[in-house]
Amino acid sequence: MGEEAPEVLLDNLERNSVLTYDSDSQGYSSSVVIGDKIYVVGGSDDATDLSISVKVFDKLNGKWLNPTVLGTKPTLSKGHSAVLFRTDRILILKRDSSLDDCFWFLEVDTPFVKKQKELLGTEVVAWSTGVTGDAPKPIVISGPSGVGKGTLIAKLMKDYPTTFGFSVSHTTRAPRVKEVNGVHYHFTERSVMEKDIREGKFLETASVHGNLYGTSIEAVETVTSAGKRCILDIDVQGARSVRASSLEAIFVFVCPPSFEELEKRLRSRGTETEEQVQKRLRNAKAELDQGRSPGLFDHILVNDDLEKCYENLKKLLALDERPEASCEPTVENFKFSVSHSVSVKDQKVLIRCKNNGLEAETGSMFVLDLSSLKGGAPGRTRGLYLSASDSSKKQ
Numbered sequence: 001m002g003e004e005a006p007e008v009l010l011d012n013l014e015r016n017s018v019l020t021y022d023s024d025s026q027g028y029s030s031s032v033v034i035g036d037k038i039y040v041v042g043g044s045d046d047a048t049d050l051s052i053s054v055k056v057f058d059k060l061n062g063k064w065l066n067p068t069v070l071g072t073k074p075t076l077s078k079g080h081s082a083v084l085f086r087t088d089r090i091l092i093l094k095r096d097s098s099l100d101d102c103f104w105f106l107e108v109d110t111p112f113v114k115k116q117k118e119l120l121g122t123e124v125v126a127w128s129t130g131v132t133g134d135a136p137k138p139i140v141i142s143g144p145s146g147v148g149k150g151t152l153i154a155k156l157m158k159d160y161p162t163t164f165g166f167s168v169s170h171t172t173r174a175p176r177v178k179e180v181n182g183v184h185y186h187f188t189e190r191s192v193m194e195k196d197i198r199e200g201k202f203l204e205t206a207s208v209h210g211n212l213y214g215t216s217i218e219a220v221e222t223v224t225s226a227g228k229r230c231i232l233d234i235d236v237q238g239a240r241s242v243r244a245s246s247l248e249a250i251f252v253f254v255c256p257p258s259f260e261e262l263e264k265r266l267r268s269r270g271t272e273t274e275e276q277v278q279k280r281l282r283n284a285k286a287e288l289d290q291g292r293s294p295g296l297f298d299h300i301l302v303n304d305d306l307e308k309c310y311e312n313l314k315k316l317l318a319l320d321e322r323p324e325a326s327c328e329p330t331v332e333n334f335k336f337s338v339s340h341s342v343s344v345k346d347q348k349v350l351i352r353c354k355n356n357g358l359e360a361e362t363g364s365m366f367v368l369d370l371s372s373l374k375g376g377a378p379g380r381t382r383g384l385y386l387s388a389s390d391s392s393k394k395q
């Protein structure tokens with residue numbers, strides 16, 4: 001990468017505006033000026049990498065910065081528009097893409113990105129997929145070892161396979177006999193996991209019973225991209241981290257009816273050595289105290305009779321009223337067919353779609369309302385509302 005900004009950028013520095021252009025070598029790129037930096041989004045330097053690239057140019061010292069790019073990147077498209085939103089993120093609208101792949105946010109100065117800049121000591125940007133509607137909240141389930149979290153989650157997944165998806169954590173602990181890599185956990189070497197943590201791939205991590213555990217951003221996105229509600233089985237430290245993150249979730253703590261019963265279940269499961277059982281029981285005492293501490297968990301369930309506890313879990317997830325929770329788009333069969341132009345006003349993005357080869361008047365207009373945005377990196381940006389504007393209804 002050269003040290004000089006492309007001419008096309010320099011021409012537009014003063015206007016602080018978005019520029020979108022076609023380039024033979026790089027495909028479709030756009031640049032957005034924010035403060036002293038220019039964010040160039042689009043194209044790819046590497047023919048094997050099919051994701052949209054991001055470059056950052058520092059106007060103060062005239063140098064390109066090499067940003068750490070976090071989150072799942074959007075794939076290259078036939079073009080896109082880029083608009084600055086709330087001074088800390090850029091909304092990318094991909095052309096010719098379906099509703100679930102159309103809206104992306106490149107966060108450049110959100111609280112999450114600021115924190116990652118401090119942690120990593122580099123320039124950081126983070127991608128977050130935009131989703132229409134208010135997707136159902138993920139569910140965090142915590143509780144001491146042997147209390148029955150896995151049993152309850154397995155029942156939920158079996159009864160509602162299209163509604164729920166399990167966030168497959170990474171761990172450095174050894175697999176148990178019946179555990180499958182990639183299904184129950186991603187079993188990982190400590191050195192690999194530590195490297196991934198440094199690279200910002202995790203939503204949260206914790207050291208539990210002497211091993212590292214963590215929820216990767218990808219684990220959550222795999223579930224949500226499949227249109228399912230994410231279930232996280234994580235310890236109390238992890239729950240605390242998720243509480244502090246932008247992933248708005250429902251937090252459920254599962255308690256045993258007694259400590260003796262917990263010990264009995266843990267031993268009868270037969271998956272741990274005596275030494276490991278002792279360690280888990282010691283940790284259980286602290287976890288039970290923390291689980292009951294105010295403000296962390298929304299619900300506490302006592303898992304005495306399994307069926308009763310399962311019914312209570314379903315009730316609090318409102319499954320009896322809303323069996324197939326979904327996040328229906330507000331505009332059906334939406335697709336930016338060929339090209340579009342955008343403008344932003346009062347947290348609303350006006351999108352003018354042009355039909356193939358026809359006059360602009362025959363296109364359609366949509367309004368993307370961003371006033372109820374929630375979430376964001378790491379994870380998805382929810383609460384986008386798309387509606388057809390009056391002029392498009394006339395057609």
Ligand SMILES: Nc1nc2c(ncn2[C@@H]2O[C@H](COP(=O)(O)OP(=O)(O)O)[C@@H](O)[C@H]2O)c(=O)[nH]1
Nearest residue numbers: 145146169205206208213214215233234235238
């Ligand atoms: N923070 C965090 N905790 C996790 C994660 N995955 C699993 N755990 C927790 O790690 C603890 C030990 O899990 P595991 O070794 O499967 O044993 P089990 O709870 O006895 O079945 C449990 O409290 C899990 O909830 C994760 O990704 N992050």
Ligand SMILES: Nc1ncnc2c1ncn2[C@@H]1O[C@H](COP(=O)(O)OP(=O)(O)O)[C@@H](O)[C@H]1O
Nearest residue numbers: 145146147148149150151265269303304305306
């Ligand atoms: N309500 C319950 N009553 C009796 N045994 C239970 C109950 N819930 C779970 N178990 C059993 O307790 C053991 C531990 O459950 P598991 O789901 O593995 O716990 P966790 O995932 O919280 O470590 C398993 O053998 C499971 O079959």
